[in-house]
Amino acid sequence: MKYGKDFFDTYIERRGTRSIKWDGCNAKFGVDEGVEMLPMWIADMDFKAPDEVVEAVAERAAHGVYGYIINRPDSFPASIARWICCRYHWQAKEEWILFTPGVIPGFNISYQTFTQPGDGIIVQTPIYYPFMDGIRNNGRKMVVNQLVETDGYYTMNFEELEQLVKDPNNKILIMANPHNPTGRCWTAEELTRLGELCADNGVLLICDEIHADIIMEGAQHCSMGTLSKKILQNTIFHYAPSKTFNLAGLQTAYVVIPNDDIRAKFEAGLTANRIFNMNWFGQVALETAYDRCGDYVEGMCRYVSANMDYMVAYIQKNLPMLKVRKSEGTYMVWVDFRGTGMTTEEIEHFIAHKAHIGVDMGTWFGPGGEGWLRFNLACPRSLVEKAMAMLTRALYSKL
Numbered sequence: 059m060k061y062g063k064d065f066f067d068t069y070i071e072r073r074g075t076r077s078i079k080w081d082g083c084n085a086k087f088g089v090d091e092g093v094e095m096l097p098m099w100i101a102d103m104d105f106k107a108p109d110e111v112v113e114a115v116a117e118r119a120a121h122g123v124y125g126y127i128i129n130r131p132d133s134f135p136a137s138i139a140r141w142i143c144c145r146y147h148w149q150a151k152e153e154w155i156l157f158t159p160g161v162i163p164g165f166n167i168s169y170q171t172f173t174q175p176g177d178g179i180i181v182q183t184p185i186y187y188p189f190m191d192g193i194r195n196n197g198r199k200m201v202v203n204q205l206v207e208t209d210g211y212y213t214m215n216f217e218e219l220e221q222l223v224k225d226p227n228n229k230i231l232i233m234a235n236p237h238n239p240t241g242r243c244w245t246a247e248e249l250t251r252l253g254e255l256c257a258d259n260g261v262l263l264i265c266d267e268i269h270a271d272i273i274m275e276g277a278q279h280c281s282m283g284t285l286s287k288k289i290l291q292n293t294i295f296h297y298a299p300s301k302t303f304n305l306a307g308l309q310t311a312y313v314v315i316p317n318d319d320i321r322a323k324f325e326a327g328l329t330a331n332r333i334f335n336m337n338w339f340g341q342v343a344l345e346t347a348y349d350r351c352g353d354y355v356e357g358m359c360r361y362v363s364a365n366m367d368y369m370v371a372y373i374q375k376n377l378p379m380l381k382v383r384k385s386e387g388t389y390m391v392w393v394d395f396r397g398t399g400m401t402t403e404e405i406e407h408f409i410a411h412k413a414h415i416g417v418d419m420g421t422w423f424g425p426g427g428e429g430w431l432r433f434n435l436a437c438p439r440s441l442v443e444k445a446m447a448m449l450t451r452a453l454y455s456k457l
């Protein structure tokens with residue numbers, strides 16, 4: 059099998075490549091550059107992109123001229139529409155697709171286009187922090203609808219949400235499915251209730267499904283796009299091949315907006331920011347990945363799922379002060395450190411300065427993240443094993 063265990067077991071040296079995850083790790087956590095840290099933060103993978111993508115990008119690079127390109131070559135939206143149909147099981151019309159240089163820049167276009175300074179944007183924390191950065195940076199009001207945690211399993215607080223969507227000042231709800239950092243794949247029931255609450259109360263729904271391909275064994279992804287016409291007409295969908303195929307540095311993402319009026323306004327927002335020129339390599343990579351690399355996704359998900367099984371079993375057996383549950387989606391795992399007896403501040407200091415592992419700190423994810431840490435498991439098993447050994451040593455010398 060081309061994208062089997064051997065492919066993902068291979069350690070690729072990333073130090074010295076300007077990788078923010080590896081070369082920027084010590085600086086990020088304020089750890090002396092002489093200390094060898096193991097980076098398991100930020101959401102990119104330590105795996106190579108599919109061979110087909112590497113070859114297509116190399117072929118494009120060999121041409122040597124990297125001028126402006128057609129933003130929307132004919133075949134390109136068709137590749138996306140096919141991917142959405144096969145993978146997420148709904149029909150996205152090609153004309154509903156617009157390109158953005160990343161998912162996050164797309165959120166900011168929506169914040170600027172559909173809200174005024176001071177308007178409320180609802181977020182369900184703990185949540186991937188750039189959702190919140192954009193709200194603050196654009197002078198909008200962050201309205202928190204904190205998720206409910208029971209034994210590491212997260213659900214939505216619909217009672218509170220019902221009140222929040224009725225407030226006419228709250229204009230947008232932004233959510234992730236699968237959810238980062240908790241790894242939840244929301245069910246059709248949860249999504250329908252959320253989608254209808256937004257549609258019925260005039261709250262625009264921004265649904266980020268960037269992790270939709272990364273589903274762990276035994277779990278299922280239900281796309282918000284499969285639910286109803288009413289929800290489709292009130293939703294902006296964000297996708298990218300970047301997480302799935304490790305292409306984040308190519309800055310290529312897209313939105314799918316079924317509602318003509320919302321799409322026209324969003325497009326005007328892109329134009330106002332003069333966002334019209336795609337990345338050469340990103341365009342080639344997306345098309346190649348979507349047309350030819352489905353088997354990579356299956357292999358990668360199987361590998362990461364086994365990494366997660368390993369880590370969860372290891373923690374349950376050896377580190378009883380921690381609590382962890384396997385994620386349903388994303389290659390991240392969200393670990394509860396509150397049982398260590400350390401304060402949140404001590405936990406966040408401990409992991410970087412004592413265990414020397416770079417992770418995403420719980421407090422970055424907003425209310426509800428205190429005492430938790432997010433580990434990125436999109437790496438060879440040998441690194442997960444190394445991390446567990448480093449963590450064990452540090453925890454037992456601490457206690």
Ligand SMILES: Cc1ncc(COP(=O)(O)O)c(C=O)c1O
Binds near residue numbers: 160300
């Ligand atoms: C839920 C979610 N959305 C968006 C992004 C980033 O998207 P982009 O790099 O395209 O801005 C990430 C990256 O970790 C993510 O986890």
